[in-house]
Amino acid sequence: EPEVTQTPSHQVTQMGQEVILRCVPISNHLYFYWYRQILGQKVEFLVSFYNNEISEKSEIFDDQFSVERPDGSNFTLKIRSTKLEDSAMYFCASLRTRGEKLFFGSGTQLSVL
Amino acid sequence: KNQVEQSPQSLIILEGKNCTLQCNYTVSPFSNLRWYKQDTGRGPVSLTIMTFSENTKSNGRYTATLDADTKQSSLHITASQLSDSASYICVVSEDNFNKFYFGSGTKLNVKP
Numbered sequence: 001e002p003e004v005t006q007t008p009s010h011q012v013t014q015m016g017q018e019v020i021l022r023c024v025p026i027s028n029h030l031y032f033y034w035y036r037q038i039l040g041q042k043v044e045f046l047v048s049f050y051n052n053e054i055s056e057k058s059e060i061f062d063d064q065f066s067v068e069r070p071d072g073s074n075f076t077l078k079i080r081s082t083k084l085e086d087s088a089m090y091f092c093a094s095l096r097t098r099g100e101k102l103f104f105g106s107g108t109q110l111s112v113l
Numbered sequence: 114k115n116q117v118e119q120s121p122q123s124l125i126i127l128e129g130k131n132c133t134l135q136c137n138y139t140v141s142p143f144s145n146l147r148w149y150k151q152d153t154g155r156g157p158v159s160l161t162i163m164t165f166s167e168n169t170k171s172n173g174r175y176t177a178t179l180d181a182d183t184k185q186s187s188l189h190i191t192a193s194q195l196s197d198s199a200s201y202i203c204v205v206s207e208d209n210f211n212k213f214y215f216g217s218g219t220k221l222n223v224k225p
Contacts, residue, residue, distance in 0.1 A: 004156075031210060042217040043157070043202065048210075056211035091156050098210050099145060099164065104156030 002026040006092050006105035013082055013112055021077045021108045023092030029103075031095040034067065034077045036060070036088040037107075043091065049075065082112045115140040117205050119216035127224055130193055134219045136186040136203030144210065148177050148188045149202045151218065157202055160188070193223045 005024040013019050025032050034046040047067055048055040054067065066078045075094075079086055089107040117138045126132050138146070145164045149157035161170045161177040163186070170177050174197075176189045190197055200218040207214075 033213070035215075043215040045212055045215070048212060050211075055209075058212075089154070093156075095210070099162070101159045101162065102147065102204075102213065104158070106156050107154070109154075 002103065004092055004094055004103050004105035006090075006108050008108060009106065010109045011111070013110070015084055015112055016081050019079050019082055019110065021079075021090050021092075021110070023075045023077070023105055024073055025075055025092065025094030026096070026103055027073070029094035029096045031055075031097075032069070032075045033093040033095075033102075035091045035093060035104075037091065038088045046077070046090075079110075082110075084112050086110060087112045115205075115207070115214050117203055117214045117216035119201075119203050119219050121219055122217070123220040123222070125222045125224060126193055128193060128195055131189065131191050132193060132221065134188045134190075134201050134203075134221070136188070136216055138184050138186070138203070138205045138214070138216075140205040140207060140214050142208040143181065143184075144206045144208045146177075146179055146186050147204045147206070147213075148175070148186075149204060151200045151202055153199075157204075160201075190221075193221075195223050195225060197221060198223045 007022045032049040037043045047057040064080045091107045092105045120135045148160040151157040163179045165181040174191045179186045202218040203216040
């Protein structure tokens with residue numbers, strides 16, 4: 001089965017530092033998403049991306065967050081100045097078309113110290 | 114407010130037994146409902162997808178049901194195995210597919 005690939009699997013950073021989380025969605029997919037899951041809590045929506053622009057974003061996705069699809073294959077999430085509460089597992093997901101499977105990557109565990 | 118509620122929060126069953134997990138949602142306009150299995154520290158993996166016109170969908174030992182009128186779904190696991198121990202998450206999407214709403218999950222523990 002095709003896979004969504006995320007790197008790194010773990011990222012440790014100091015508060016206030018910038019981090020970039022990388023994702024390679026499945027090649028023929030058109031819809032892309034970032035979610036996060038704080039330990040012990042439910043998965044939370046951050047942002048959806050379609051046709052090279054943000055379709056929707058949650059209240060979590062403030063000015064500190066940005067997404068890019070720089071080269072047609074990678075899909076990145078940047079956090080400009082990390083806070084302690086940004087510590088979570090970040091999942092990238094992609095979807096080929098409506099009604100089909102939403103595929104998740106294995107996640108990047110971000111720890112902000 | 115669009116919400117997805119799951120019950121029970123956690124469940125312990127003996128290997129070989131059946132169980133049923135519940136999901137209620139208020140997402141509107143509704144597009145489809147998905148059940149995912151999430152192992153600890155891993156990304157969710159799709160089990161079933163159902164649109165409003167589908168009442169039942171099976172995937173091996175997993176059978177999902179959907180009542181779009183009452184906005185309820187269930188996931189039935191037959192003849193449970195130790196490897197079924199995981200969180201099971203109900204996810205509902207709006208018609209525009211921009212956003213998926215996640216339930217808090219049911220943590221299933223299958224014991225020998």
